[in-house]
Amino acid sequence: MxxxxxxxxxxxxxxxxxxxxxxxxxxxxxxxxxxxxxxxxxxxxxxxxxxxxxxxxxxxxxxxxxxxxxxxxxxxxxxxxxxxxxxxxxxxxxxxxxxxxxxxxxxxxxxxxxxxxxxxxxxxxxxxxxxxxxxxxxxxxxxxxxxxxxxxxxxxxxxxxxxxxxxxxxxxxxxxxxxxxxxxxxxxxxxxxxxxxxxxxxxxxxxxxxxxxxxxxxxxxxxxxxxxxxxxxxxxxxxxxxxxxxxxxxxxxxxxxxxxxxxxxxxxxxxxxxxKMAVEIMIKDALLKAGQDLQIKWAEGKACCLSKAKKHKEAYTKLTDEVIEQILHHGACSSTPSSLEEAAQIIQRIMCRDLYQLVGEIKLKKKDQEKAEDVTKRLKTELTKVIPKDGKQDENDNFEVKVAKFDYGKKNEDPISNYTYFYSKFNPTIGFKIKPEEVSNLLPECFSEKHIRVYWKRRNDKRLEDAKKCFEAVKKEVEEN
Known part of the structure; x- marks a missing residue:
């Protein structure tokens, strides 16, 4: 029915x-x-x-x-x-x-x-x-x-x-x-x-x-x-x-x-x-911390860890946004592995609005759009030099570099004049692309833009100022070249 x-x-x-x-x-x-x-x-x-x-x-x-x-x-x-x-x-x-x-x-x-x-x-x-x-x-x-x-x-x-x-x-x-x-x-x-x-x-x-x-x-x-x-x-x-x-x-x-x-x-x-990007990086980090120790159960005696759930259809059926509630629950238990406890602490930070901080943002010029990967690597290298890792920690526990892409869906191409077909009132069975001269002059010259952002993960850390200085130095170098 x-x-x-x-x-x-x-x-x-x-x-x-x-x-x-x-x-x-x-x-x-x-x-x-x-x-x-x-x-x-x-x-x-x-x-x-x-x-x-x-x-x-x-x-x-x-x-x-x-x-x-x-x-x-x-x-x-x-x-x-x-x-x-x-x-x-x-x-x-x-x-x-x-x-x-x-x-x-x-x-x-x-x-x-x-x-x-x-x-x-x-x-x-x-x-x-x-x-x-x-x-x-x-x-x-x-x-x-x-x-x-x-x-x-x-x-x-x-x-x-x-x-x-x-x-x-x-x-x-x-x-x-x-x-x-x-x-x-x-x-x-x-x-x-x-x-x-x-x-x-x-x-x-x-x-x-x-x-x-x-x-x-x-x-x-x-x-x-x-x-x-x-x-x-x-x-x-x-x-x-x-x-x-x-x-x-x-x-x-x-x-x-x-x-x-x-x-x-x-x-x-x-x-x-x-x-939003800061929150999602935090959720991702919590899932990574919990990836090996959080068990997704789908039947009596059947379970797998979070990072393996995508390979089990039954487990994946049980995997939803409620996973963060499971992390918080397990993180409060006295027998919880340290990784789950760390994951729960990240989720708690989201709940308290103690979010990762934006160190800075680089808006790449039109001619530099293809250099996003190189600039990202450069930032990671320089920040790692300034902010050494603590013991078992690595740079992923200190900061994260993300590329935000803004476009019309086809990178730097116009999706309509290059990939879309139209028909006319007088011949409705034949499709064609629009002519360049019929495209509006009000459209952007560039259909793609990339912003590179750096987020600081540590709370109440004095090294944040060092990270900002390092970021500004790289940003100045990128903008001048």
């Missing part, structure tokens, strides 16, 4: 029965306990929303967009659409399940904790974890027969819907393959435009961003100038040099630039806010 959700962003959402069955599983309900903005809640009081409601919103928008594309295609071709009911359902499921793999505090886990906890391991992204968790959700809740009842094909190599869903979660491939080369396994090239709906790696215009821009702005109290409803109304499937793509009406260029401007603004004002 379909179910209606009353959402603060999209209003009353009606989702089909199969999506409701997926929502009503432990693997999906886990998302209720993972903050959408990681440590942002410790800076913005309204940022209490979770991955759960975002995922429901993306599932809804994925359905709205694919249904709108199907309706317009049927009208323009006056024939049966390329998009069938199975396609629609798969796109909705991919949107719903795209964030199943997020760990505690969202990107803190996959982007900050894991690279340091397992530096020699394989590259691990939340999209890969989402695919693993989707498989676990389907198997653990015996949903394969249910999916078959709703018309999905879950076996075989030809248009396997489970493969299709997981490919969409992973994201579309770059559009540089030969036209005769098969791009995907779940669907043939004729339907490759469907991969642009949930996670569009070509230009970043997808329903995942539509939802979190609107939702994050709502909870942060920041104005969102992008109108995703208008985008859906004017979106069409068009032929671009022999391949089908989702294209927007040419007059919608300004609305899309508003989307990328909103993205940039959110990163500057919220996602990479100086204090």
């Amino acid at each position: 379909a179910k209606v959700f009353n959402d603060p962003i999209h209003g009353h959402i009606e989702l089909p029965p199969l999506l409701v069955k997926i929502i009503d599983t432990p693997q999906f309900q886990r998302l209720r306990k993972i903050k959408q903005l990681g440590g942002g809640y410790y800076v913005f009081p309204g940022a209490s929303h979770n991955r759960f409601e975002h995922s429901v919103g993306v599932g809804h928008l994925a359905g709205e967009l694919v249904k709108a594309l199907r309706a317009k295609q049927e009208q323009s071709l006056n024939s049966e659409s390329l998009i069938n009911d199975r396609d629609v359902l798969c796109v909705q499921i991919a949107g719903l399940c795209h964030d199943l793999g997020h760990g505690p505090f969202s990107h803190v886990f996959d982007g900050m904790f894991n690279p340091q906890a397992d530096p020699n391991g394989e590259k691990w992204e939340h999209e890969d974890a989402s695919i693993l968790m989707f498989d676990h959700l389907v198997d653990d809740n015996k949903l394969t027969p249910v999916m078959n009842e709703y018309g999905l094909i879950t076996e075989g190599d030809n248009e396997n819907d489970l493969v299709f869903i997981k490919e969409m979660i992973k994201g579309s491939v770059k559009n540089n393959s030969p036209l005769n080369e098969q791009l995907y396994k779940g669907r043939n090239n004729e339907k490759s435009f469907l991969y642009e709906i949930v996670a569009n790696k070509q230009n970043g215009i997808d329903v995942d961003k539509f939802d979190y821009f609107a939702r994050d702005c709502h909870h942060l109290g920041i104005q969102n100038n992008f109108d995703h409803r208008r985008f859906i109304v004017f979106a069409r499937v068009c032929n671009v040099d022999g391949q089908l793509h989702i294209c927007s009406r040419d007059k919608e260029m300004a609305n899309l630039y508003d989307m990328f401007h909103t993205r940039n603004s959110l990163h500057r004002r919220a996602y990479q806010h100086r204090v």
Whole structure:
């Protein structure tokens, strides 16, 4: 039976029965306990929303967009659409399940904790974890027969819907393959435009961003100038040099630039806010301290340490933001290992607003954007000379250097003039890129900017002044060169 959700962003959402069955599983309900903005809640009081409601919103928008594309295609071709009911359902499921793999505090886990906890391991992204968790959700809740009842094909190599869903979660491939080369396994090239709906790696215009821009702005109290409803109304499937793509009406260029401007603004004002970044470094440090000694239990007699939880689907299902409560609980016990006690002390500092301090920030010039890694290494080297380690401690216990990146999603390129297709009112079936002379003169000359920040971790430490002097010397050197 379909179910209606009353959402603060999209209003009353009606989702089909199969999506409701997926929502009503432990693997999906886990998302209720993972903050959408990681440590942002410790800076913005309204940022209490979770991955759960975002995922429901993306599932809804994925359905709205694919249904709108199907309706317009049927009208323009006056024939049966390329998009069938199975396609629609798969796109909705991919949107719903795209964030199943997020760990505690969202990107803190996959982007900050894991690279340091397992530096020699394989590259691990939340999209890969989402695919693993989707498989676990389907198997653990015996949903394969249910999916078959709703018309999905879950076996075989030809248009396997489970493969299709997981490919969409992973994201579309770059559009540089030969036209005769098969791009995907779940669907043939004729339907490759469907991969642009949930996670569009070509230009970043997808329903995942539509939802979190609107939702994050709502909870942060920041104005969102992008109108995703208008985008859906004017979106069409068009032929671009022999391949089908989702294209927007040419007059919608300004609305899309508003989307990328909103993205940039959110990163500057919220996602990479100086204090938020300090909090997230502290959460990461606490997780690292607890990584080997904190046990994640999923059944009687079955457990693994925090740093190994990503390799156990059952343990990962139990891993949420509540891990910091577990750290605090174990840190208060008399028999607690010293590492857990140190982790608990870091969490206590967050609770008392005794946060890591910002030593300073270097805004790299346009010509120096590619030197961020070199400047980071230089800062680490010089700070380590000035601030020697204490016994078993290393520089990671004294300070941390972070690079904050602000862009339009494609590094220093314009994602619209270089990667986005449009159609005209007079020829709505053929897509094209906009001409350079039609691009607004009000756009920035540089689409990417990097700020290098240094955070001091020690509390009440006189060496902070030495660190500041060292930082200012390096900053002056960078700015003069």
